[in-house]
Amino acid sequence: MVSALVFLAPGFEEIEAATVVDVLRRCGVSVTAAGLKSNAIEGAHGVKYVPDASVHDVAVKDFNAVICPGGSPGYLNLRKDNRVLNMVREAFLSNKLVAAICAAPAVLSDTGILRGKNCTIYPGMEAELIKGGGRPQKDLVVEDGNIITSQGPATALLFALRVAERLVGKKTAAVVRERTLTNLVVK
Secondary structure (H helix, E strand, O other), X not given: OOEEEEEEOOOOOHHHHHHHHHHHHHOOOEEEEEEOOOOOEEOXXXXXXXXXXXXXXXXHHHOOEEEEOOOOOHHHHHHOOHHHHHXXXXXXXXXXXXXXXXXXXXXXXXXXOOOOOEEOOOOOOHHXXXXXXXXXXXXXXXXXXXXXXXXXXXXXXXXXXXXXXHHHOHHHHHHHHHHOOHHHHOO
16 A cells, blocks of 8 residues: 655644645555654644654655655754654655655755755745755745655645645546545646
8 A cells, every 4th residue: 555654743734734644545545644752743823633653663664755744843843853854865765755845845955855856845935945955946836756845835735636646646636636626726
């Protein structure tokens, strides 16, 4: 079964994390939300989520993709965690899909995997991409090789569906796009 690892750090953006987990599960992807701590984690807007596992208990080799939601201070907590940085780098070097949304592409930048890659980030944070060698784009979702980046909460459905396309194919993602009515608001 195709699987994805979604990191949850204190202060994560709830819309992004919930949307990615939900859309991927609707597409038949086995998703593990791994917390930087094992108990409930509070998002940037006070919503608490209980992770499926701790980052201590998961291994990149068991997943087809690793995904970083944004949010502040969520992305700051991700970028301070060496386990997360090492797992992102390992996934990239193993040709697994690496995806980040909102401010979280800064985490990818910190690992060095954006060097020479087209990417996007929350508007106004482009310097974070440049310092890691990334080439900022204005598109809502940017795909370059095995990296997908997106701009923020309003782009979460588009981002999740693009990740789903890569993991389970365009046909399955199109069904979920229609069932979530995304096809009515974004062509």
